Amino acid sequence: MTAYISGLCGGMLIGLSAAILMLANGRVAGVxxxxxxxxxxxxxxxxxxxxAGLVVGPIVFRLLSGEWPEVVLAASWPVVVxxxxxxxxxxRMGSGCTSGHGVVGxxxxxxxxxxxxxxxxxxxxxxxxxxxxxx
Amino acid sequence: xSKSAGFRxxxxxxxxxxxxxxxxxxxxxxxxxxxxxxDVARDWDPTLAFVLGxxxxxxxxxxxxxxxxxxxxxxxxxxxxxxxxxxxxxxVGSAIFGVGWGMVGLCPGPAVASxxxxxxxxxxxxxxxxxxxxxxxxxxxxxLWGRAS
Numbered sequence: 001m002t003a004y005i006s007g008l009c010g011g012m013l014i015g016l017s018a019a020i021l022m023l024a025n026g027r028v029a030g031v032x033x034x035x036x037x038x039x040x041x042x043x044x045x046x047x048x049x050x051x052a053g054l055v056v057g058p059i060v061f062r063l064l065s066g067e068w069p070e071v072v073l074a075a076s077w078p079v080v081v082x083x084x085x086x087x088x089x090x091x092r093m094g095s096g097c098t099s100g101h102g103v104v105g106x107x108x109x110x111x112x113x114x115x116x117x118x119x120x121x122x123x124x125x126x127x128x129x130x131x132x133x134x135x
Numbered sequence: 136x137s138k139s140a141g142f143r144x145x146x147x148x149x150x151x152x153x154x155x156x157x158x159x160x161x162x163x164x165x166x167x168x169x170x171x172x173x174d175v176a177r178d179w180d181p182t183l184a185f186v187l188g189x190x191x192x193x194x195x196x197x198x199x200x201x202x203x204x205x206x207x208x209x210x211x212x213x214x215x216x217x218x219x220x221x222x223x224x225x226x227v228g229s230a231i232f233g234v235g236w237g238m239v240g241l242c243p244g245p246a247v248a249s250x251x252x253x254x255x256x257x258x259x260x261x262x263x264x265x266x267x268x269x270x271x272x273x274x275x276x277x278x279l280w281g282r283a284s
Contacts (some may be wrong), residue, residue, distance in 0.1 A: 003162060007182040010161025017154035018190070019197020026214050027205030029154065031243040036268055037284075049144045050151035051247055056250040057155015058164065068175060069159040071249060072167035073256045075239050084260040086235025088267025089241060094228025094251035095216070098242045099154075101229070105259025107194035108215075115221045116229040121228025128173040131238065 018103050021050070030100020032091035094120070142207045155248040161186040164249055166240025173237055235267075 018029040025046065031054070037046040062068050075083065091097040094116055096105065101120075105113020162168045162182055171180030206212055236242050241249070241260050249257040 003182050004185050005242075007161045007185035008189040010157045010159070010163065011175040012193045013157030013160060014163075014186070015157075015190040015193025015197070017157060018194040019200070020146060020153065021150040022197055022201050022207070022213070023204070024150070024207060024209050025143050026201075026210040026212060027147075028215065029150060029211075031247060032268070035243060035247070035265075036272065039265070039268055040174050040278070045144050047138070049148040050154075052247045053148040053151020053153075054155040054158075054244065055251045056148075057152045057157070058159040058248050058262035060152060060156050061159035063249075067138060068252060069162070069164045070168075071165050071252055071254060073239070073241070073254065073260075074167060074257070077256070077259065078240055080256055080260050081263045083239035083241070084232045084263025085234040085267040085270070086231050086238070087246075088235075088264035088269075089240060089271045090228050090230070090232030090235060092228070092266075092268050092271040094232055097232060098236070099244050103190045104198070105195050106191045107198045110216075110219075112216070112219060112221055112225060116188075117227055119226050119229035120233030120236060121232045124173045124237035125175055126216050127234045127237030128170055130177050132174065132177060134262070 014099075014103055015107070018099070020105070022104070028100050028104045030096050030104060032088075032097040033095070033100050036092055090120075139209055143248040144224065146209055155251070157190070158248045161189075164252075165244050166245075169242075169245075170237070173240075182209050 005103075021027050021029040027046070034047045034050055037043050038051065058069055073080070096113065096116060100111040101116040108116060140157060158164050163186055168182060171178060172183035201207070201213065239260060241257065243264065246257060246261050246264060249259065
């Protein structure tokens, strides 16, 4: 039950973050988009500031709660590398990830983002289901 | 740096920090939890639905406020995607992304935010993710190894 409440509150903070970036800078809080533009040398100052904030966020959590958030990454190293390559390539090709399409796109009622979210959800659920037979 | 550019950088930092704090509080930093949400056929963990629901609800308030104001507070215009097209790139790219997300349980936001914990596995994921991004952009002739535009 408490996990659901902190999930909801954490989600609301993520939504607040996206609202601030849109209302202040007029930009979509899409992490893959921001990272991609940083790689291309575009919007480097604001992009770097957003990324630095992302890293500082969990440290603020540590200061407030007294503990680090739980992170359990059970995947083997080859799976981590292949998954990382696919996440990087796919998010650039599909013009967004869970934040850009999921949090901002859905909130803007973008049909493009709805199609993207439905696609990556189905692909991810299918992948986890199939991997369950091998582990 | 002009005054408004400085404010834009500050706003981006505040936004990023709240985003990272939200990821930490919500449990989204934990790949095991994310994969638990995606594992609908076995031991389903619905937490992520609360995260996404809360995020989209608050974000939607912000986005509708943005429709009311002529321009953002610190910039001349809103920078929004112009295309409405649901094309092959969008669907194939999203599917590739989804497979990688399902395999590991990490997407770009949590992967970057996890840097704060300094875990070797998430750093490896991040390096591979950047390589995947660069490989894609290289094919388009932009980015690290061949900026055309």
